[in-house]
Amino acid sequence: SQELEQSPQSLIVQEGKNLTINCTSSKTLYGLYWYKQKYGEGLIFLMMLQKGGEEKSHEKITAKLDEKKQQSSLHITASQPSHAGIYLCGAHPSGAQKLVFGQGTRLTINP
Amino acid sequence: DTAVSQTPKYLVTQMGNDKSIKCEQNLGHDTMYWYKQDSKKFLKIMFSYNNKELIINETVPNRFSPKSPDKAHLNLHINSLELGDSAVYFCASSQAGPGAEAFFGQGTRLTVV
Numbered sequence: 145s146q147e148l149e150q151s152p153q154s155l156i157v158q159e160g161k162n163l164t165i166n167c168t169s170s171k172t173l174y175g176l177y178w179y180k181q182k183y184g185e186g187l188i189f190l191m192m193l194q195k196g197g198e199e200k201s202h203e204k205i206t207a208k209l210d211e212k213k214q215q216s217s218l219h220i221t222a223s224q225p226s227h228a229g230i231y232l233c234g235a236h237p238s239g240a241q242k243l244v245f246g247q248g249t250r251l252t253i254n255p
Numbered sequence: 256d257t258a259v260s261q262t263p264k265y266l267v268t269q270m271g272n273d274k275s276i277k278c279e280q281n282l283g284h285d286t287m288y289w290y291k292q293d294s295k296k297f298l299k300i301m302f303s304y305n306n307k308e309l310i311i312n313e314t315v316p317n318r319f320s321p322k323s324p325d326k327a328h329l330n331l332h333i334n335s336l337e338l339g340d341s342a343v344y345f346c347a348s349s350q351a352g353p354g355a356e357a358f359f360g361q362g363t364r365l366t367v368v
Contacts, residue, residue, distance in 0.1 A: 248298070
């Protein structure tokens with residue numbers, strides 16, 4: 145079965161600093177999703193990557209999928225308090241109508 | 256307009272009770288899901304329905320019974336609740352087929368005492 149490992153599991157950064165969260169898959173990724181979750185709320189879709197080497201950006205958040213399609217990184221530039229939350233990477237195991245998720249990365253932004 | 260809505264948002268109940276969580280989506284999606292997020296924030300698939308038909312059941316105890324009266328609704332009924340059932344349950348929907356973005360509800364926090 146496909147497993148996703150996120151690192152770090154927890155991250156505390158000073159406001160204004162850059163940060164990176166990684167997601168590594170045990171198998172080739174056929175679509176990698178990044179979601180953000182705030183406490184007491186549902187998951188908010190951030191980005192989806194499908195092609196090896198693909199990179200997408202939304203405001204100050206950039207996500208990349210490596211050429212071998214087994215690792216993705218999420219980079220936040222000049223972090224703000226609004227970026228705080230739990231970031232989850234998810235992927236479809238080949239041919240399956242479901243998402244499997246990493247264990248999440250809890251991001252705290254200190255003012 | 257809420258795309259995927261779950262009710263209730265919070266549910267506190269005693270062990271042994273039977274409870275239901277309702278989910279509705281107004282996105283016209285063919286596929287709906289139930290996920291469980293445990294205390295360590297690990298999110299795992301429980302069930303997946305496509306056009307009211309069960310297509311995924313991830314070794315969930317049979318005390319959990321999903322019901323899809325139509326493709327816009329997927330309810331979760333839980334019998335004989337146990338302490339270990341305490342978690343946040345998320346409903347989601349997507350178009351059919353891998354590669355489709357899943358939209359999530361806000362979650363139902365179930366506490367069994």
